[in-house]
Structures are given as C-alpha cells and as structure tokens.
Amino acid sequence: MADGQSKERLPEEKVFKDPVHKYIYVQDQLIWDLINTREFQRLRRIRQLGTSYLTFHGAEHSRFSHSLGVYEITRKIISQFERSGYAGWPKEEKLVALCASLLHDIGHGPFSHSIEDVFDAHHESWTCRILLEDTEINQVLRQFDPSYPERVAAVICKTYHEPIVVSLVSSQMDADRMDYLLRDAYFTGVNYGTFDLERILRVLRPHQGRIVVKESGMHAVEDYLMSRYQMYWQVYFHPVTRSSEIILRQIFRRAKELHGGGYTFKWMMSPLEKLISGTIDIRDYLALDEALVQTAFSAWANEADAVLSDLCHRFLDRRLYKYITMDQPDEKLWQEIRNQFSAIGLHPEYHLEIDFPYDMPYHVYRPGSTKRADKEEKPPILLLSGEDHLSEISRRSDIVRSITGIHQGKYHLYYPEEPLLESAHRLPANIRELFALM
Amino acid sequence: MADGQSKERLPEEKVFKDPVHKYIYVQDQLIWDLINTREFQRLRRIRQLGTSYLTFHGAEHSRFSHSLGVYEITRKIISQFERSGYAGWPKEEKLVALCASLLHDIGHGPFSHSIEDVFDAHHESWTCRILLEDTEINQVLRQFDPSYPERVAAVICKTYHEPIVVSLVSSQMDADRMDYLLRDAYFTGVNYGTFDLERILRVLRPHQGRIVVKESGMHAVEDYLMSRYQMYWQVYFHPVTRSSEIILRQIFRRAKELHGGGYTFKWMMSPLEKLISGTIDIRDYLALDEALVQTAFSAWANEADAVLSDLCHRFLDRRLYKYITMDQPDEKLWQEIRNQFSAIGLHPEYHLEIDFPYDMPYHVYRPGSTKRADKEEKPPILLLSGEDHLSEISRRSDIVRSITGIHQGKYHLYYPEEPLLESAHRLPANIRELFALM
Amino acid sequence: MADGQSKERLPEEKVFKDPVHKYIYVQDQLIWDLINTREFQRLRRIRQLGTSYLTFHGAEHSRFSHSLGVYEITRKIISQFERSGYAGWPKEEKLVALCASLLHDIGHGPFSHSIEDVFDAHHESWTCRILLEDTEINQVLRQFDPSYPERVAAVICKTYHEPIVVSLVSSQMDADRMDYLLRDAYFTGVNYGTFDLERILRVLRPHQGRIVVKESGMHAVEDYLMSRYQMYWQVYFHPVTRSSEIILRQIFRRAKELHGGGYTFKWMMSPLEKLISGTIDIRDYLALDEALVQTAFSAWANEADAVLSDLCHRFLDRRLYKYITMDQPDEKLWQEIRNQFSAIGLHPEYHLEIDFPYDMPYHVYRPGSTKRADKEEKPPILLLSGEDHLSEISRRSDIVRSITGIHQGKYHLYYPEEPLLESAHRLPANIRELFALM
C-alpha cells in the first residue's frame, strides 16, 4: 500500500534539464517508471500548441515537456505545503497527486482540438482508458498499488474523494495552467506569460478541501490572470493560428466525407482509417501522432480529390486562408457570400469559415459557481483573509472584474485568397469591396 | 539587376517573433518570398538538433527557426558595417549575403548526419541542387535576378568571388554558429551557450576580404569560444544523444541491408524507398521529412525482421542503448566482446557500437590554415590591432590555446542492456565485470 | 547652428554597459560632453527611488543610470522614426530631444519628494536654472549653439514650439516612464515592470504633433499600463517605503522647526543650512546630495533634541514606524488618537502620520484632457486606426478603463511601536485594540 511516501524512493534523485523550471526533479521510482512508458514517451510526438508553430516558429514544444512541467509545479506546491506543515493538506495523497499531474494530458492525440471537433473524440475519455485499460502505464500503476489506476483516473475526472487533490490539478489557477502559460510564453518568445511563480507558490494555502490564496497575494494573482488574458489574445486566439486550425479541420472533414462516400484513397494507414471510420481502439489511438498526420497530408497532397489535395498543400506549405474582420454577426450577408462563392465555383463549406474566438474552449477567467454544476466549470480563485474568510477574487479586484467574461472577440471570415482574386470581376461590387478586391 | 538595395523593399517591415533575437526583421520582398517557398517551409518539419530532444526535452526547435536566426544575425552585422561606413564591406553584396545566410541549410534532410553516413548523401550538394534546379526557391531567385541562384550557391559552396561574403556565412565565428549556440542553449535550457552577441557584433570589422575582430574584443571572443566548448561537451556530444543517433543509424543500415537482400517491407513509401535504393531525385528528397521517417519507424516496428522491429521500438519508446566508457582504444578486447556477443546470439554489427566523439563533424576550435586547402577547414579567428596587424587568436589567448584541438574524448561502447542481462551467466567473467553484470 | 545632425559626431561611437538596455550608445560629441559635466555626474549620488532601498535592497540605482536610460529610449524612438521615414517627425529636432531626455531630471536633489514637500522646492524649476544659469551644462549647450539652453529648457517645461518633442519626453507613455518601469523592476527584482519595449517602439508613430500608437499595438500598451499598475502597488506605494519617507520628511520638518526656533545644531554644513533657512542658491543646491544628507543624519543622531535624534537613528538603523490600516477616513477617531498620544507623552505631529497613497504624485493612468489645461496633466495615450482616426485608449480597452482612476488606496496610520508598547496600559481599550496592544 502506498502512503504518500514512495515505497521506493530513487537511490539518487534524477533531473531533467528544463528551460522553464531550470530542472525537473524526480525522486520516486513510480514517477520515473511512468515517464519511461511508451504512452508517455509518445507525448514527445505531439506538439503542445498544435498549429501555433505556424504563427510563432518557436512554439514547437511537445506535450511531453509540458507534462513534466505540470508535475514539477505540483511537486513544488506539495513540497511547500509539507515544509510549512499546513493542516489542510492530506500528506498521504502526494503520490496520487503527482501521478495525476504527470498524466493529465496522456489522452491527447495529434492536433486534439481539431480532431475532437471532427471525430467527436475526447481526450479526457482517452486519458481514462489509457489509465485503466491494457497499457504500460496501467501496468506500472497497478504494480505499485492496485488501486492507483482508478485513483489517478478519479483525480483527473474530478470525482476523487479528496477534492483538494482535484483542485491542485484542475482549477482556475492549477499547475496545468501555470505551466502552460510560462512554457508557451518561453517557446513563442512573447513576454506576456511571465508571472512570479515563486511568489504564487508561497501564497497558496490548502483550506477546507480547496487551494486558496492568502489575501496578501492578490496582486500576484492579478498579474497571473493578466498574463493569461494577454496570452489568450496574443497567442492562443491569434487569427493566423485560427486559420491553420481551420485548414486542418477541413482536411479531416473532407477525408471523412470522402471516406463516407466510398472514395478510395491512394494512401492510407490503418490507425487513421479507423479514426475516420469511427472504429478506432486504444492500440490504434496510441499509434496516432503528429508524424502520422503530417505524413498523411504529404501523401494526400497527391490525391485525386482537388479539395483535399489543395487543403493539404496549403497546410504543408503554409499557404493559409486570409481573413476579413467584422464586429457584428450578419447572417444575411454571410449567406450572400456563400451564394456568390458557389456562383464562381468555390465550395463554401470548405472555402469559407466564420470564426468567433468566444466559441473556443478557453475563457480568460470566469468566477464560476462553487458548486460545479457544469463539468467544464473550473472552481474560481478564492482569497483567504484572516483565518477563514474567503472571497472570490473578482469581487475584490477591479482588474480581475474587468477581464471576467470579457468578449473582445470579433468575427473573422476565412477564405482562400487566390481563387477570389482570379474571379473578382465576376463578383458583385459589395462583395468585392468587403474582400478588398479593388 | 540587383544592386544591394532591394529592387522591391517591402512597404512595411515584417517581423517574426523569435525567442532568441526577440524579433526577426524582414525588409526585402525577396527575403519574404524565399521564406514563403515550400522548400523553406519544409524546414519546419526538420529538427535543428536531430535526436537531441531525447536527451534535452526542450530541444524540439526546427531548422526553420535557426535559418531565420542566421539571417537575422547576418542582417545585423551588415547593418552595423553600413552604419559605421567601413570601407572593407562591398555594399552591393548585401542581398546575396542575406539570401545565402537564410538558405545555407536548405539542403538538410531529416536527421541529416545519420542519413548522410548511411546513404552517402550530403546536405551541401542538396543545397546547391535546390538552389539551381526546378524549385520554388530557384524561381524566386531567378525572377529577382537571373544570376542570383548561381551567386547564392557560390557563397554557400565557398567559391564566391567576394571572400568576405563567404566569411560572413562560413568561418569560425560566422552567423550560423552564433545563432545555433544561442538557440540550442535557449531551447535545451542549459546556460552555457550564452555570450554577448551585441558586443561581438560591435567588434567585427571587414578587413581585406575577411571578417576580423578588433583587438579589444578578445575577451568577448574567448567567452564565445568557451560557450562553444561547453555546448559541445554538455549538449552536442552528450552520450545519450549519441546513443539515440546510433539507434537511428542502425535502423537505416538495417533497412538498406534488408532492401539489398530483397526483403519485402510490409510498409514503405516511395521517397524512402528511393533513398534506400540510392535512386532518390530532388522531388523525392524534398518529400523526406522527420514526420515521414518517424511514421516509417512506427510502421517498421511491426515488420517481421526482429532486428529492425526492435530498433524501431527502441527509438520510438526511447529504450536507448546503454554505454560503458573506456579511456583508451583496445581493439583486441573489442574483438573479444564481439565474439562473445555472437556466442550468446546477439548481432555485434547492430548490438555493439564503439563511439569516439572526436570522429564527429565538430571541433571546438582549430586555428586552421589561412589557405583553406581543406574545404572543411574554416578560416580561423583573427584579431586586428591598430590599422592592420592581424594575429590568430590562439596565439594571443591562453584560454583559446588551451581548448584548441583539445581531445577529452573517451571511447563509449553502446549496447542493448536487456539481452546482456538475460545471458549474463553465459559470458566470461572479464566481460561480465566490464559491463557491470554482477 | 545645429541642424539635427550633430556638428561633431564622435569619431567612434561610445557605449555604456547598461543592465536594462544592454548598451547605451553615444554618437554625438554634445551628448558625451553633457554626460561629463559635474552637474550630470552628481546624479550618481542621488538614488532613483529615494528610500525604496530600505524595502527592496536591490533598489540602489541612481538617477544617473536612469537618465542615460531615458536618453537611450529616446534615441531608439527617433532612430526608428528616421529609419521608417515618417513624415510627422521633424528631423532637425533630434539633438534637442536627446538633450532634453538626458537632462530632464538634472534638477533632482536627494530624496526629492520629501525635500520638496518640506522646503517647497521644485526639481522642475531647479532643472531650468541648471540649464540656464552658470553651470558646466549651460556652458556645453551654449558652446554648441547659443539657443540650446533655452530650447532644451522649453522642451522640459513643455512650452516648446514643437509639441511632438515635448510628447517624447513627457506623456503617459514617454521615454521617462518606459525607462523607470523597466529599470526599477530590474533593480528591485520584481518581475512586474517588464513589458515588450521593442514592440512598443515599433508601434509608435509621430502624428500631428503627438506620438500616438498604431492600433495593432493596443495589447502591448495594455501590458505596459498593467506593468505600471503593478509597479505602483507593489513597489512605489509599498507601505514600508512610505514609512521611511515619513521618517525622512519628519527629520527635515524637525530640523526646520528647530532652526526656526533658534536651536544651535552641534553639526551643520552650509548647503544644508541654506536649504533649511530657505536661502539656498544654485551652487549650494548642487552641493546637496544623498551623501551629505546621510552624513547629516549620522551627526544629528547625536543632537541634544530627542525627537530629531530619535528620528535620525530610526532612519539609519531602519527602525521604521509601524502602521495600521483603515478603509475609511475617520477624523474623529484620529483626533482621539492624537489626544491619547499626547496624554502618554508622545508628539502627535511627529509620532502619528496618516497617509493615503492617492495623495502621492503618481497616478496609474488618467485619460486626461487633450488640452493640457493643468500643467501636471500628461497627454493621454491615443490609438491610431487607419490613416488618421484617433481614439483615447481607455475607450477601446476594458482593461485600461478598469485601471483608469482606480483608487484601491487605504489609509495607513504610521507610528513608533516601542513607546506605545511601553505605555499601552495607560491607553483606553479602543485605542489598545486598534493598535493590537494586547
């Protein structure tokens, strides 16, 4: 049985050199063994930021390095709790928490958000299956303690009996977010994502099943939330990145459509075919990585289907869709554009995409309810004054209130530039003007 | 005709956010067009440091970002020369120099060093072919000025009539090395590769067809060379990286051997088959990228050939060879090991590799001759005192002399651990001791 | 006559190593000569952040280094304007602008804010006098161009005929503020003050006599203003710094009071005596520096007057006043405290100070009027969309609006702890409770 002290502590601490945290320290045999499983190593072949490297060329870092980073921050938080002897932290949960933080992204596939959209997969459910089914990770966890696969899965699925462990891995200011802000800022090279991690770690307190923030740390949290705000608008919602995600999604949609229509691909590989046909199992899922997806695109660039071939070329050679911006929705205009696009031989379903960042799976900060009715709702950030007075941060901070639920989003209409330029003379004047075609 | 001033200057300067140089500035339409060719975009799919990401997980950056970095440093050097009005710099060569710095690595394929070793390809000759044959890059250069493809190729091949342009792109302290030291240090996270780039740029002087260093910059150059020394020993020659390169090379060797012997691969793709069979042309070469190689390894992990399958699994799951270290060569002992390995059923040609860093295509610093008899020989670093007294730096600096031609290298014997452990009882005592098997 | 091109350009560019900007570049003989005047060198003996080093021990940097930094940012902005060939920038004003940026703080004395409060001096008027009266600076400027002393003074006093030059040196996002945020963040070690200077420089545009910001730079400006907000609350308004400033001011007040009452100081120096008696001239003003003030405090710690001696000991040995915090003003309570303090032998006028940060000479951001009725009012930050649509930033940005005119300030009551502890038993219960005395 595991009691928070590893049954086997490594004879000598291992370290990974990490650009964000300087070093990542591994002290437990269990953690070391998990890192060395094939499922965890596979994360090296999946980029943390999907297609963002097409906008920020430095953003080539993998989910492998992010997962180690989340683990390291969790380790530091717990170590701070233990050193300070805080009553609210259940010491025996340490290893479960470390495993959950290390493995919380294990279910991610290549370009997850796009694939999930098109094929209705969910990385969260794959995470649970990888923990619970026949994998090296499951084997390592089970050999350590038969209850570990379920316990770790419960933490990640937010059903664990100790809510504070869940809170560590999943809340508005969890180890996941703290690592990705710092890491994405480092690799993109923007300097918006930097906040004072060391100070934040010092003001966290375990309190009645939650991680809360000592009142004196309010400004540090404001700074963290502002970093998040800036990263969302400068990096995550960048319109060029959105354009590349749209291309990607359309490649998958087209492949699915063709496959459904009985099209014979000149090139195909089994895991991909199963993904497309909706029959993928865990073994094939684990064989999916970005290398396979990019190889498919290289091959499909030579397919007979013109739409698929064009989209694949666009992705590989970074000939992305251009965009125009609109402040307000205008369904009638949009329908007219679709009609005109059809009239000049374009496929509106592939050649026009209307995008609104607000629909994306991010929100800068929502105070949320503390009841977590919505499974997507992350618990809010609470400030602790005195012994036990809690207040939600947006009630205390003007800054936080100002970014809470902010929508600065505009509508972007994405489209391929060249065919429009070629057929500009056949379009009515209002459409030409909108797309700045003379 | 191009005269150093771009025929077309971009109406507004473009920038790339870059973690190493903060921003990369593009002012010329020609440079912008080159970056947007498919051959240049392909560099996004080739890692700068090959397999080093298996040792330093941050080292996932691509040759695309390095190429931009080399361009940016070259741009800064030239801009400093122009601002200071130095007589020795031929202003009309600016654009040729910028093109050469941007494109100097365009011929690299995936995991170049290993592939070059096994298939006797050379990225330098591919670079020339990409510049001179039917590619988008050739087209962009030719449209700018019909002489540009040849001129840029001549700079990269070191046959250009203005030696100072060659010196900028290829010397002991060229833009290439300055960028990769800084960049590799940034992405691995080690802090050895940092030197004062801004100061070095300020002490460079064009002088009689060479770039030399003002005497007062000697300590800055020492610091640069020490960074190089540290990076070589800490990063580039890291034994774990060497182990992964060995696995990679053996995969290619095995595939070539199998192919030569008429083996039918369950999975193959055309560019790879042509590489293996020695019939690759430029179109297929440009289709080779790391995605394709990794996809091949994933597929070959399921091949019938046990050696190939094992090697591919090892690479993908990072189950690398272990190593032992020896100070001196000992051919007799090595032969005995090979014999014993055979005796227990291993394939010495795949299961034992003896490695000596000195053989690798790097050297920390060699004063070299100034005559460049050897095409690999890079011109040495010269200090300029007064108006025109030049001296080679290792004659002036004790530090540089101490690292010149240094060999600290040891012999490493790489081998798979598990089969040895299993058959340990069948090995003689001296071999068991050597490999620390009980 | 000066025409923006220095009459004398330095034969070789000079540099200062600077931790914030890496290097500070001096290209003009005039700038070099100004830096070497005794009045400018004197800024080395005046700390940029006054007493903040008692809170943040790294904050020991001088106004000398800040002044060089303001010069360097101004130089970079102008150089960007010139390189881009923007129409709105009057090239012939370059040197005047550089002089004004270098010299804008030349009138500061030691611990300016406190001394200005007590002695009704103003560093701005001293700046003008140093430029216009008999000083080395005046001589250097006059020799360069007889009109320069007046022109430079006019820029600093905001009466110059070219408003854009004024705007560069004094606005809501001027070179002064940009340097001090970065510099103060660097030396204190907090990482709140860092924003992307290089990006901000790229989005500035001269436009109709003002420096405005290209619309696409809005997020960068938000980040800059958030840095300012954080620096104000974390550093500039830090209650411990306020406490040390209060002590300092009280020392001066006490010395003035004693002097006015005919007290004979055991130790006095002429420039200080003239300051206290209100008869200081420029020669004595320039002899005032922090060394002299601290030496005075060391000497006065041995004066017979108990109040003065105690205050000086407190300052030197960092035995600062404690404070309690109140959300709302309460004049009646405060009066009661004063009475009770008197009753136990304290001097309320020295032993109690009620402080409210809002009164301080800072405000995070005020949109201001564009008419500059109020001389203290700094012109607001304007965003430029398209060719000439301007909008004040707080109308466009929710973030900026949320920090505009924010008062989070609380009232702090500062007092010496020890005498209160000693006499706690003689105080009524409500006062004891307020000061947490049992």
Next chain:
Amino acid sequence: MADGQSKERLPEEKVFKDPVHKYIYVQDQLIWDLINTREFQRLRRIRQLGTSYLTFHGAEHSRFSHSLGVYEITRKIISQFERSGYAGWPKEEKLVALCASLLHDIGHGPFSHSIEDVFDAHHESWTCRILLEDTEINQVLRQFDPSYPERVAAVICKTYHEPIVVSLVSSQMDADRMDYLLRDAYFTGVNYGTFDLERILRVLRPHQGRIVVKESGMHAVEDYLMSRYQMYWQVYFHPVTRSSEIILRQIFRRAKELHGGGYTFKWMMSPLEKLISGTIDIRDYLALDEALVQTAFSAWANEADAVLSDLCHRFLDRRLYKYITMDQPDEKLWQEIRNQFSAIGLHPEYHLEIDFPYDMPYHVYRPGSTKRADKEEKPPILLLSGEDHLSEISRRSDIVRSITGIHQGKYHLYYPEEPLLESAHRLPANIRELFALM
C-alpha cells in the same frame, strides 16, 4: 544551547525580494535579529564594488545585498546536504554556518581596499571585533548562545574546529564568491558572471571535512571558473576602475600626509580624523560609511591644499587619470618620467601611479596547497570520483589548467591628462611620444 535547530523558528518564514536569487528566505529568529542590528544595516551604506560604479553605472549595489546573498547560498547548500542526508555534514553546525555567512563582511568599511592600503586597517580584524566587542550583533549572538560570538568569529577567521564549516564560507568555490560573481554580473549588466548555480549546488558533497565536487560536475565548475576569469578581466581589473581607486587612495594619502604635517583642515569629522591619525576605535569605525567619505571629499574640494582639492574634484566629477600601457616593467624609464614630471611642476608621488593588476588581492584560481600554510591561501577545488578518490581540478581540466596562475597583466601608468597637455612642449620627445602628446 543551540543544536542546529533554531531555538526559535520564526512563526512565519520571512522573505526579501532579491534580483539575483529571486527571494531570500529567513526562517530563524536569530538570523532575522542579526539583519536588524545597526551594524548590519550599516552595510547598506557601503557599496559592494567600491568605485566600480564609475565604470559600470549599474554597480551601485551594497554589501548589505551581497551579505544576504551569501547567506542564501549557504542556506541552500546546507538544505541540499540535509535533504540528501549526506553523512559528512554536521547538522548541529547549521546556524553557526548561516551566521558566519551572513556576517563575514561585517567589518568592511567604505572603499575598503583603498583605506586598508593607506591606513593599514584590515576588515577581517574589524569583523572579529564587531562580533566580539560591545555591539548589537554581539548582544544578539550572546543572547542566543554565549558561545556564539566566538564560534562565528572562529569560522570567519578559519580557526573553527569543524573545517567543513570554514570551507563553506571560505574556499575557491565558496558561497561568498558564488554570490558576488552572480551579483556583480547582474548589477554591472555584463553577462560573463553567469553560471549554473543550481547545478553546482547539486554536485557539492561534504567529504572528510571539506566541500568537494562530484566528478560529473567538472564542466559546471569549469564554467564557474571561466566566469570568474572573465569577471576579473572585464570588471574587477578594469583600468578605469583602477584609475578611480588610485585617485581615492591618493586622497587618503594626501589627507594623512597633511594631517601628519600639522595642516588644519577647514572641514573634518571625528571618525575620519581618528582614522587618519590612527586612533580609531570601534564606535568611530562603525560611523564611517561612504556617505561620510563622499561628504568629506565634497568639503575638501574647497580646501586650500591644491593637491587635495584637485584630487577631490577629480573623484566627484569623475575626471579620472588617463593611462598608458606597457608590457614590461622599465624602472629606468619610470624614473625618467618622474624626473620630467617634477621638472614641469607635477608631483610624481601623486601624479604618476604605476599599476599592475597582479598585485591586486585577487587571483583567478590557484590550486594552492591543501595544507593552508598561508592564511590567504584558499583551499583548492577537489573532484570526487567514486567513493573517495579526490583530485585537484586543474589536474583534470585543460581549461582550468590554462587559467591557473595566468598573468595577462600589463603595466598601466596613470596620470592627469591636462597638466601634461599644457606642458607638453617642455617635455623631451621620447616622453611626449610615450604619452601620445603629438
């Protein structure tokens, strides 16, 4: 009795924000009380790098911040030893070691090296007196444990019975040096002094009464020693800094000479007079700080003695001596220069100083003897291979050997430029040529 666990641990950890170590953590009441003594606070008024701020304007940091930094590194080393449970570290010595590291520089006065040269004071002996005589520090230590003043003094004087504690505070790679290299690099802004502190802390091992380095850390130590080498030549031995130190020393020499000759100073303060007359006691010594010295110089700039007045003006206004460089000593020539200087009315004893960096109290690295015959000799750096094989690093590392005992030093002749220029026509041709006077 103290047992390594503080009798009083602070109820809540205190932190100082520090630019170099991010935060400095104080956990013991004793350390907190020592920091708050007036003798320790006095270190805020003494610059760490003396006159270097006249060369590197950022170098304005105090011995206060350095002392906290040495404490913090020591705390981290011990904490690493304790966490790893190394046998060789005597746990009960923790607090003594922390006190010694915090207080090792407590005896420094203003511009120590110059004052020590002229007045034959030694900061080491003042350190002992401050620990052992009637001071607040002595009182705090004694109240904690009556043996502490002597124990802490013994560590600093290297006579302590546990040599490993001495080794922590004073060796070739002690906490003192590690902090000052990082700190001086940070504040000057040069990037030579940065090495991987975290890695070095991880490879230190207590071993038979010494701190040694695990063999695998050799490259990290090389990097540390190279930083030291670069800092010495780029910062500590900078000829402009030397020039300012020479002026400073000559001011003191002149004042001493005048005082000895019965000269009546218009301005004098008691601690300074006692210093000059050799009768200074501890109370006056503690009243000496840089403020007082600079105030004296300001006052003495108006003294009747022309030599003293000129030197003081030079120091305050940074009108330093120029220098010429010679590779070899040449006593005969130097004597001729002195004669010629006299002939044109200069005072060779004040107007010519021949300086050789090798004489300065630094050496990059000397392997030293392990016997420490010479009290100044610092124990060398030893590498630990296996369980207990030790080797001195310069025997293993070519790099270290190359910088061991290196002298690149040249002779510098410092002199005031103006009087030489004025009388150039009266000097013989060889002297004119030497000083480049046409």
